[in-house]
Amino acid sequence: MHLITIGLNHETAPVAIREQAVFGPEKLVPALQDLTAQRDIDETAILSTCNRTEIYCRQQQPDGQAVVKWLCQFHALEPQQLQECLYHHPEEEAVKHAFRVASGLDSMVLGEPQILGQMKTAFATAHKAGTTGKILNRLFQNTFSVAKQVRTDTAIGASAVSIAYAAVDLAKKIFADLGTKTVLLIGAGETIELVARHLTNNGVRHIIVANRSVERAELLTSRISGEAIALSELPNRLAEADIIIASTASTLPILGKGAVESALKLRRHKPIFMVDLAVPRDIEAEVGGLADIFLYTVDDLKQIIEENISSRRDAADEAEKIIALETIRFMHWLRGLNAVPTIRSFRKNVDDLRNAALEQAYRQLAAGENPERIIEILAHNLSNKFAHAPSQALKQADNEGNSRLLSAARKLFMLD
Template sequence: MTIVALGINHKTASVDLREKVAFSAEQLDRALQQLTMQDEFAESVIVSTCNRTEIYCSLESGTPEQVLQWLAEFHCLDIEELADNVYSYDHNDAIAHLMKVACGLDSLVLGEPQILGQIKQAYASAKKNGGVGVLFERLFQRTFSVAKQVRTETNIGASAVSVAYAAVNLAKHIYGQLNNTSVLLIGAGETIELVARHIHQHSPKSMTVANRTLDRARNLADEFAAGVISLAQLPEQLANADIVISSTASTLPIIGKGVVEQALRTRKNKPMLFIDIAVPRDIESQVAELDDAYLYSVDDLQAIVSENMATRELAAQQAQSIIAAKVEEFASWLKSLDSLDMIRDYRNEVTQTKEQLLERALSQLASGKEPDKVMVELANKLTNRLMHAPTKAIKDAAEKGELGQLAQMKKMLGINQE
């Protein structure tokens, strides 16, 4: 039995090729059912996300090349193009890779937690379609346990490593809890969408999206039950916000010092936090000169991100040590399966020999043969049968001068070492 991991990810392939190899929900069930019907693939799990597609298989007699062939045929792709962009691991390397992926060590953002949930979902889909047996049940449960241990014992996910996440963490650090704050988000692009997702998890009192195009703002706001205003409404609405986070493509500042002064007067100098993650800036730098206005730029956040990345890199090294130990544990368990199979086969063979000779002895007794002669014959034949294979192995090892093997057989047979 060989465990194989074959995949394609953000490090090895373009977005275009990753999209072609990805499995939709409908395709995933069909793919797993196909794999379970093939004799070469004993167990199979497919992990498919926007950044990676990976197939984990336990192979009875197949090879990684057969997994690649199947993947190319399923998606009607040229196998040569695919071969240039995939990676594959087997045995302990495949086990280690799965654990690293689950811990976020192979992700675009080091230590990101979403991948663990995606692997759990992939495992559940495979189990539903008959792709998970005893081996993968143990492997994936052990992987989930390792990921939990890494999260608990290291700082792999403790620090913000994206500007959007850092912005929200900064706001949370200043305000403590965000459930009593009103948040104004300026812009409706990808960065603001990420900020909105992180902010929404902290249940702010209110959230408003301001954008030049109202339709685009509404598309984002509807997802988070947020309000919508136009950029022209900012001067009159700014005073309602405790936290302002801005990221637009404007070439000129959207919020000036004068507008903030007016907002602070309306708020009776109740403090405001401004986080400007746009390049060029959306908020005039002079805003920082005002009492009760606290302005942070993208450079401030990048410094936080860089420091936190260093923390995660150290945590990743600690995680690698944990994973290495767990891979060894799993490999030992796999070896024990081999020994259990050997013990079972040997026990079956001995039992079969015993039953054959016992049946003969009982037949002899039934025909009237003297019991003592039957017992002696039974003992002699049983001894000879059980000694035949070990005796032949000892003679062969002696003739070849394999002293180490002879010593091992002596120990295995329990022969007195003295």
């Protein structure tokens, strides 16, 4: 039984690679079931966000090559190119990594809270798909508990810093007064909702939300007093937007170069500021080459984010101490599971010896033999039978010069 995590993130892979390794909602369950059906893979869970794709496994083999091979085949990726971007965390490292990710210590934005919700969703999906078991269930439950403790006992989440915040912060640096600008948000998920809240808090009065599901967009705009439209209306509304921020789960770009060129003509080439927070990207990369377009991706936000996290570094040190302790506790539990089959077998053998001795004693009592003598024989037989197998093993160990087994026996039977 081996615990392992294979993954890539914003630190190890550019967005061009990360978007190829994404598991969209429609592919996640089939992927989980397909991976678990592979030989020697017993449990799996997949965390897939714009900044990371990670596969958590309990498997029979100690290395993760089978998982890497499956990942390449599933996404039709070039193995050599992917290998350069992957990290492998076995056993204790996998546990510590899960705790750090859920606590926001491995995020682009130190301490950001969104990742915990994303991990909960990833686990819930895997659990419902039937691809988790005793080990991953316990790992994720402990992970959520550790993340909660980190947020309660440290100031890791004290300041409002996130990808969404960073996007709005960049817009503030480009436009002196956001209140006079029209903002077009593409998508209506959690990230876009956070962006909308930050925009509203910074005085933006006109927000348009475009989404595949108009009902979902209307639900969001009802909370921010914005306008909801369908994605099909985008070409006719682009020219109104001074700022465009996109974050959807689409596997293909939503905003293309041609549509943006048409919008710029209608705007008489008045500049548009764009932020693409999606992976895969929602805005074609070629759009960034147009004059009067200022296009940023999640990778471009790193510098801004670094400027906002200095206050969280001390809290992160405290969080690391909590994680180190909880990792040790989890590994104690995990390693204890290895002894369970042996303990069960040992107890069964002892019970069998006891039952056989008792059965003999009952027959002797029924035959009218002396009870005191029967008790003496019972005790003598039990002690001999209990000691026989260990004695034989110790004699053999002595003959073979196996001092480790002899030392272990002295500790096991408390002879020192």
